[in-house]
Amino acid sequence: MLTPDMSVDMRTYLAHVELANPITTAAGCAASGAELAQFFDLARLGALVTRSITMAPRAGRPTPRMAETPSGMLNAVGLQGPGVDAFLELELPRLVERGARAVVSIAGGSVAEYTALARRLADAPGVAAIEVNLSCPNVEDLGRVFARDPAASAEVVAAVRTTMRYDVPVVAKLAPDVADIVAVARACVDGGADALAMINTPLGMSIDVDTMRPSLAAGTGGLSGPAIRPLAVRCLWQVHAALPGVPLVGMGGVLTGRDALELILAGACVVAVGTALFHDPYACLRILRELEDLLKERGFERLADAVGLAHRPPGAGPRHRIDLEESSL
Amino acid sequence: MQVTGTVLTTRRVDAYHALTVVAPGIAERFRPGHFVSVAVGGPRTSMPTRRAFSVHDVKPDYGGTVELVFSVRGAGTSWLAERKARDSLDLVGPLGRPFPVPRDPCACVLVGGEYGSASLFSLADTLQQRGCRVDFVLGAASADRVFGALRARRMGETTTLTTEDGSLGLRGRVTDVLPSVIADARADVVYASGPMPMLRGVTAVAVEFDIPVQVSVEESMACGYGVCMTCVLPVLGDDGVTRMVRSCVEGPVFRGERVRFEDIGTIPFDALGAPGGRAQEGGAHTRHVS
Ligand SMILES: Cc1cc2nc3c(=O)[nH]c(=O)nc-3n(C[C@H](O)[C@H](O)[C@H](O)COP(=O)(O)OP(=O)(O)OC[C@H]3O[C@@H](n4cnc5c(N)ncnc54)[C@H](O)[C@@H]3O)c2cc1C
Numbered sequence: 138m139l140t141p142d143m144s145v146d147m148r149t150y151l152a153h154v155e156l157a158n159p160i161t162t163a164a165g166c167a168a169s170g171a172e173l174a175q176f177f178d179l180a181r182l183g184a185l186v187t188r189s190i191t192m193a194p195r196a197g198r199p200t201p202r203m204a205e206t207p208s209g210m211l212n213a214v215g216l217q218g219p220g221v222d223a224f225l226e227l228e229l230p231r232l233v234e235r236g237a238r239a240v241v242s243i244a245g246g247s248v249a250e251y252t253a254l255a256r257r258l259a260d261a262p263g264v265a266a267i268e269v270n271l272s273c274p275n276v277e278d279l280g281r282v283f284a285r286d287p288a289a290s291a292e293v294v295a296a297v298r299t300t301m302r303y304d305v306p307v308v309a310k311l312a313p314d315v316a317d318i319v320a321v322a323r324a325c326v327d328g329g330a331d332a333l334a335m336i337n338t339p340l341g342m343s344i345d346v347d348t349m350r351p352s353l354a355a356g357t358g359g360l361s362g363p364a365i366r367p368l369a370v371r372c373l374w375q376v377h378a379a380l381p382g383v384p385l386v387g388m389g390g391v392l393t394g395r396d397a398l399e400l401i402l403a404g405a406c407v408v409a410v411g412t413a414l415f416h417d418p419y420a421c422l423r424i425l426r427e428l429e430d431l432l433k434e435r436g437f438e439r440l441a442d443a444v445g446l447a448h449r450p451p452g453a454g455p456r457h458r459i460d461l462e463e464s465s466l
Numbered sequence: 467m468q469v470t471g472t473v474l475t476t477r478r479v480d481a482y483h484a485l486t487v488v489a490p491g492i493a494e495r496f497r498p499g500h501f502v503s504v505a506v507g508g509p510r511t512s513m514p515t516r517r518a519f520s521v522h523d524v525k526p527d528y529g530g531t532v533e534l535v536f537s538v539r540g541a542g543t544s545w546l547a548e549r550k551a552r553d554s555l556d557l558v559g560p561l562g563r564p565f566p567v568p569r570d571p572c573a574c575v576l577v578g579g580e581y582g583s584a585s586l587f588s589l590a591d592t593l594q595q596r597g598c599r600v601d602f603v604l605g606a607a608s609a610d611r612v613f614g615a616l617r618a619r620r621m622g623e624t625t626t627l628t629t630e631d632g633s634l635g636l637r638g639r640v641t642d643v644l645p646s647v648i649a650d651a652r653a654d655v656v657y658a659s660g661p662m663p664m665l666r667g668v669t670a671v672a673v674e675f676d677i678p679v680q681v682s683v684e685e686s687m688a689c690g691y692g693v694c695m696t697c698v699l700p701v702l703g704d705d706g707v708t709r710m711v712r713s714c715v716e717g718p719v720f721r722g723e724r725v726r727f728e729d730i731g732t733i734p735f736d737a738l739g740a741p742g743g744r745a746q747e748g749g750a751h752t753r754h755v756s
């Protein structure tokens with residue numbers, strides 16, 4: 138029997154890179170780690186995923202950039218950031234010094250720009266993985282978002298994959314508001330993605346009925362928070378069912394350990410926390426603790442045994458319980 | 467730091483609500499100009515973003531208390547207005563860049579609009595302890611929205627009040643009376659806290675007199691500690707370059723003349739990384755990027 142004080146093996150793999158635990162920050166929700174480091178030791182995270190880095194510095198979108206919505210928020214930050222040079226000089230080295238595993242998110246407007254970013258990051262020490270933010274408008278396709286087009290997504294992923302060092306996994310980050318997420322997922326894997334992350338924010342909008350104008354200066358914005366969790370679960374479920382061997386990073390409205398477990402049961406082996414960080418700087422550590430307790434209560438010895446478990450056929454008992462009975466003989 | 471505080475007292479002050487919360491860690495580190503962010507809606511809230519409030523008062527009782535003064539605007543502040551003594555409240559703070567205070571005694575004019583004056587009294591206290599002269603100018607739309615007039619009268623060398631409807635003090639705005647207050651006090655510096663249009667006007671007056679002005683701005687914030695990038699405004703740096711800076715960590719207190727008030731709500735074309743700007747070659751479009 139599993140005794141209550143036994144700890145669960147929380148290790149997980151992002152492709153071949155081992156993470157001490159499955160909880161990471163979500164891109165764009167923890168900047169480059171310096172602010173969170175005031176609250177806790179970043180080495181306690183599975184990984185810190187940076188904001189999406191662009192080639193040139195970017196001022197982002199005009200304000201207001203944020204509007205709260207029921208159990209969520211809309212944002213139109215527009216990838217404000219210092220550009221890759223300043224990131225490599227000032228931000229990444231600090232992150233590595235702090236002992237964090239750094240997953241670097243990149244964003245571009247063309248295949249060439251993603252390739253150039255990958256080239257700049259290829260030799261940077263301390264990059265545990267690259268996450269390719271595909272929710273960016275393709276300037277060569279009238280601003281159509283890469284993530285909505287399987288072929289364009291695959292092209293970006295292939296370019297980054299061939300440019301990055303072979304031992305740095307490339308994670309393709311997908312958007313949920315597409316006609317067929319499995320088609321985009323499959324195209325990215327065929328293009329060489331070692332893992333997939335989902336979901337980025339679906340596009341939403343709110344209108345202030347007092348001013349009778351859109352709440353955001355940009356009009357539309359990305360919806361995040363608990364409001365989108367069912368969308369994340371659905372996407373993970375569909376992609377895990379179609380591509381069971383591909384490691385998935387799940388995100389979308391995770392506030393508690395229970396929410397993280399839901400995404401894991403749908404197929405995620407890593408869970409990223411975004412909007413919850415705005416509410417609670419310690420959210421990642423709390424969620425990790427709650428997740429470990431929930432796994433323990435359910436008799437799991439390893440996190441890995443829970444990944445995708447909801448896909449087992451109806452009527453089949455939870456796999457781990459059978460294991461337990463056998464091992465206690 | 468994050469603190470689960472206990473509400474000690476609640477009271478109404480004219481149009482405002484005031485909450486005193488036991489929050490030792492925050493009270494201890496507080497300096498005038500700091501703010502706190504409050505989680506609203508309880509444990510199963512549907513409001514994921516914290517609300518920012520400046521700290522009105524800090525007292526040593528019960529290991530340290532902070533008092534917030536607020537007006538009800540939407541769902542979050544309505545919830546806050548329903549808090550009772552002994553309820554617990556989740557606070558993060560102290561946050562932001564506080565008001566810089568002069569090393570040597572000098573004459574300071576403190577300008578507050580609406581609840582903005584709440585953050586000025588602890589500042590006045592600090593300034594007076596350093597031997598500074600303090601004059602107040604407080605204003606609002608109507609008498610019930612002028613916060614802290616009595617306290618200002620007690621503390622200030624002079625106190626000038628303005629209301630737009632004339633129900634208290636002079637009819638008009640703080641900027642109408644500010645030039646004469648600055649002149650009479652021979653002011654060396656102006657501090658201001660209140661709505662953005664007021665800060666813009668106060669800055670213009672201070673620039674006219676060629677004296678420094680420190681303003682505490684109010685931008686919509688999701689995180690309050692620098693990670694979400696939603697609270698930015700265009701500010702001119704020491705190097706002459708305009709950047710979109712975060713008002714929660716680089717502010718909320720800025721040198722007024724550095725804030726490009728007229729460009730708030732836009733990305734000035736000459737800001738670092740502006741679309742089409744010189745730093746943007748090879749940069750991506752900005753449409754629908756999240
Ligand atoms: C540094 C700072 C200090 C402040 N100090 C005070 C104070 O002392 N007293 C006081 O009454 N108010 C203060 N405010 C404004 C206060 O934060 C808003 O009134 C409050 O967030 C409104 O919340 P709500 O749920 O009632 O309104 P809603 O409109 O429902 O809020 C929705 C969302 O918008 C954000 N938001 C809306 N208005 C503002 C605003 N003006 N500023 C920042 N965020 C906003 C909220 O945080 C929330 O995420 C301050 C704001 C800042 C940035």
Ligand SMILES: Cc1cc2nc3c(=O)[nH]c(=O)nc-3n(C[C@H](O)[C@H](O)[C@H](O)COP(=O)(O)O)c2cc1C
Pocket residue numbers: 163164165166188189212214216242270310336337338359360361362363365388389390391409410411412413694695756
């Ligand atoms: C303010 C904000 C900024 C974001 N910036 C990025 C970004 O730069 N790159 C990216 O891939 N995703 C970005 N995202 C999306 C998040 O990484 C995440 O996919 C999404 O918010 C869903 O998770 P959540 O509900 O836990 O926030 C951003 C989200 C928010 C709220």
Ligand code: FES
Pocket residue numbers: 686687688689690691692693694695696697698712713714715
């Ligand atoms: S409020 Fe999040 S960065 Fe300022």
